[in-house]
Amino acid sequence: MSDELLVEVTRNGTVESRHFGAAVVCDFEGRVVESWGNIERLVFPRSALKPMLAIHLIESGASDHYSLSDAELSLACSSHQGELIHQELVESWLSRLGLTEDHLACGPVLPEDTERAHQLLASGQQGCRIHHNCSGKHTGFLTTALHLNLPLDNYHLLEHPLQQLSMDILSDLAGVDLKQYPMGIDGCGLPAPTMPLIQLGRAMARFAKPVGLSATRAQAIYRLHQAITNEPLYIAGHGTVVTELNDVTKGAVLAKTGAEGILTAALPARGLGIALKIADGSARARSVALLAILDRLDVLSDEDKHKLESHISPTIVNSRGLIVGEIRPAASWL
Amino acid sequence: MSDELLVEVTRNGTVESRHFGAAVVCDFEGRVVESWGNIERLVFPRSALKPMLAIHLIESGASDHYSLSDAELSLACSSHQGELIHQELVESWLSRLGLTEDHLACGPVLPEDTERAHQLLASGQQGCRIHHNCSGKHTGFLTTALHLNLPLDNYHLLEHPLQQLSMDILSDLAGVDLKQYPMGIDGCGLPAPTMPLIQLGRAMARFAKPVGLSATRAQAIYRLHQAITNEPLYIAGHGTVVTELNDVTKGAVLAKTGAEGILTAALPARGLGIALKIADGSARARSVALLAILDRLDVLSDEDKHKLESHISPTIVNSRGLIVGEIRPAASWL
Numbered sequence: 001m002s003d004e005l006l007v008e009v010t011r012n013g014t015v016e017s018r019h020f021g022a023a024v025v026c027d028f029e030g031r032v033v034e035s036w037g038n039i040e041r042l043v044f045p046r047s048a049l050k051p052m053l054a055i056h057l058i059e060s061g062a063s064d065h066y067s068l069s070d071a072e073l074s075l076a077c078s079s080h081q082g083e084l085i086h087q088e089l090v091e092s093w094l095s096r097l098g099l100t101e102d103h104l105a106c107g108p109v110l111p112e113d114t115e116r117a118h119q120l121l122a123s124g125q126q127g128c129r130i131h132h133n134c135s136g137k138h139t140g141f142l143t144t145a146l147h148l149n150l151p152l153d154n155y156h157l158l159e160h161p162l163q164q165l166s167m168d169i170l171s172d173l174a175g176v177d178l179k180q181y182p183m184g185i186d187g188c189g190l191p192a193p194t195m196p197l198i199q200l201g202r203a204m205a206r207f208a209k210p211v212g213l214s215a216t217r218a219q220a221i222y223r224l225h226q227a228i229t230n231e232p233l234y235i236a237g238h239g240t241v242v243t244e245l246n247d248v249t250k251g252a253v254l255a256k257t258g259a260e261g262i263l264t265a266a267l268p269a270r271g272l273g274i275a276l277k278i279a280d281g282s283a284r285a286r287s288v289a290l291l292a293i294l295d296r297l298d299v300l301s302d303e304d305k306h307k308l309e310s311h312i313s314p315t316i317v318n319s320r321g322l323i324v325g326e327i328r329p330a331a332s333w334l
Numbered sequence: 335m336s337d338e339l340l341v342e343v344t345r346n347g348t349v350e351s352r353h354f355g356a357a358v359v360c361d362f363e364g365r366v367v368e369s370w371g372n373i374e375r376l377v378f379p380r381s382a383l384k385p386m387l388a389i390h391l392i393e394s395g396a397s398d399h400y401s402l403s404d405a406e407l408s409l410a411c412s413s414h415q416g417e418l419i420h421q422e423l424v425e426s427w428l429s430r431l432g433l434t435e436d437h438l439a440c441g442p443v444l445p446e447d448t449e450r451a452h453q454l455l456a457s458g459q460q461g462c463r464i465h466h467n468c469s470g471k472h473t474g475f476l477t478t479a480l481h482l483n484l485p486l487d488n489y490h491l492l493e494h495p496l497q498q499l500s501m502d503i504l505s506d507l508a509g510v511d512l513k514q515y516p517m518g519i520d521g522c523g524l525p526a527p528t529m530p531l532i533q534l535g536r537a538m539a540r541f542a543k544p545v546g547l548s549a550t551r552a553q554a555i556y557r558l559h560q561a562i563t564n565e566p567l568y569i570a571g572h573g574t575v576v577t578e579l580n581d582v583t584k585g586a587v588l589a590k591t592g593a594e595g596i597l598t599a600a601l602p603a604r605g606l607g608i609a610l611k612i613a614d615g616s617a618r619a620r621s622v623a624l625l626a627i628l629d630r631l632d633v634l635s636d637e638d639k640h641k642l643e644s645h646i647s648p649t650i651v652n653s654r655g656l657i658v659g660e661i662r663p664a665a666s667w668l
Contacts, residue, residue, distance in 0.1 A: 002336075012518035015376075016518070018613045018614060019614050020613070106654070107655065122456065124456060182346065184658060184659065186652065189652060189656070260343070278614075279354070280352060280354070282615075319466060319522055
């Protein structure tokens with residue numbers, strides 16, 4: 001099966017660019033509710049795994065031991081934009097652990113938030129490891145490593161007990177042993193597993209409604225729902241589709257991005273998981289596709305849609321400030 | 335006909351993302367030498383038109399009147415990166431015309447060259463109109479407008495005589511009246527015409543070997559070949575595939591990018607034109623696809639390929655400086 005045309009970019013009403021991909025909606029028992037394109041193809045879920053990768057913090061007792069706040073747990077699940085609020089929270093969390101930026105395995109980068117990046121440059125600074133969108137996840141791993149008395153060195157390598165534990169947790173949620181699939185290395189240095197898109201959808205449905213998992217794991221997942229719902233700014237940042245979806249729907253849609261065109265969502269009340277991959281890795285198309293699916297599932301109220309308008313129907317604005325085009329879901333699949 | 339899988343992005347050997355598109359090689363008599371994907375589909379060639387749009391400078395006599403240098407003519411054909419060399423040449427050219435940045439219709443932006451953009455921010459500056467990748471083209475239009483005593487105001491609108499002249503020149507090269515196709519507005523405010531990809535390939539072939547055009551037009555095109563070949567840094571910038579292809583092949587391949595995944599090339603000695611569109615608008619895939627086509631056409635020597643290695647097989651490097659993947663042409667179409 002080939003990829004499906006999901007999103008079109010127009011200029012003055014004429015289609016200029018096309019984004020293909022695949023998407024799946026699964027229920028918590030693993031059934032496919034609806035799908036488009038080839039959902040059996042392997043994908044790298046990348047950062048979409050982060051909410052699931054944060055389970056160790058709670059299961060291990062590290063979260064209770066270090067009294068992690070909702071904001072810190074949300075940050076552990078995040079691809080944050082490197083805004084000042086994110087930077088300051090990673091800094092204070094590391095400090096409470098008696099650690100510094102140098103313990104993070106992710107490399108130094110400028111914040112993804114353009115305004116913050118420009119502020120730093122204008123004040124003669126550069127990006128650092130804390131600005132990496134994964135620094136919350138890394139601080140989470142360091143927290144559990146400290147609590148379990150595991151080595152802090154090389155915590156990012158697949159051989160480290162924490163990464164072995166992570167693969168077990170992910171396999172449990174996906175309902176398939178991930179060791180059978182190819183593995184890569186992520187932008188931040190951590191292992192980057194692959195799985196068929198359908199398994200990512202199933203994992204998100206299980207994360208939405210943790211039926212069939214151990215009681216401890218289910219409780220950990222409910223705790224993460226609560227943290228993300230209470231502190232949506234810390235899982236992404238101002239103006240992002242993830243933060244605004246989580247915020248506007250009051251936790252009814254827990255969305256999470258992954259690099260290279262991945263976007264997922266857990267719908268706790270509906271017991272549904274959604275996973276989609278834009279084949280070309282584009283970020284601009286994935287949110288338009290997800291919002292079209294959410295609308296199809298009748299998840300969004302009219303008020304929600306009004307608030308999310310800039311993500312549902314983004315416009316293309318040229319250097320003169322003129323609206324010259326738009327990004328829209330293709331009519332063919334809806 | 336659907337789009338063809340042209341380029342794959344891998345992570346540790348597993349395909350992570352896929353870029354679809356269409357490409358065509360035409361000869362100077364308009365015949366299709368080879369093609370992939372749907373070449374009848376309308377595309378916005380965007381900045382790929384700039385070398386053809388610079389013809390007015392020479393035909394009108396403006397180039398001779400203002401003694402434009404090879405570097406200035408190359409800059410008129412450019413999507414430059416906003417490096418200091420580009421900025422200074424636009425500034426001195428405008429100054430020679432008695433004009434300023436305020437006469438440019440393109441809006442203010444930061445340079446595409448990251449190093450230069452960061453330099454500006456670190457010194458408390460912002461991007462300006464001269465940093466827009468189209469500022470050379472705009473300065474070219476102002477030059478001809480002055481020489482022909484046309485209004486400088488609103489030179490960017492379709493109704494202006496210069497834009498009407500431009501549509502005539504483009505229609506002449508494409509061998510089809512562009513007025514029959516939809517039109518949009520470009521990032522810099524100029525009209526953005528559309529045409530089937532095959533016509534863009536034919537136009538590039540005609541630009542490569544201007545047979546069947548008026549002697550004046552043919553001479554203008556040869557003059558532009560010479561200028562671009564002598565000053566390849568001014569048509570794009572350091573490290574770009576366009577500058578390096580033009581430089582390494584000593585003008586045997588005159589390549590030009592357009593926004594949203596467009597890349598074209600004129601091969602003067604072979605009388606061939608190439609046009610390709612990455613359907614999703616991606617910039618990272620287009621150069622890999624073009625270099626694969628050039629290799630297939632036996633245009634590149636082993637030495638050329640060695641020098642162009644970073645464009646032929648780009649690597650994906652993560653934040654820790656580790657090579658974690660690559661961008662490669664899909665095997666299926668070559």
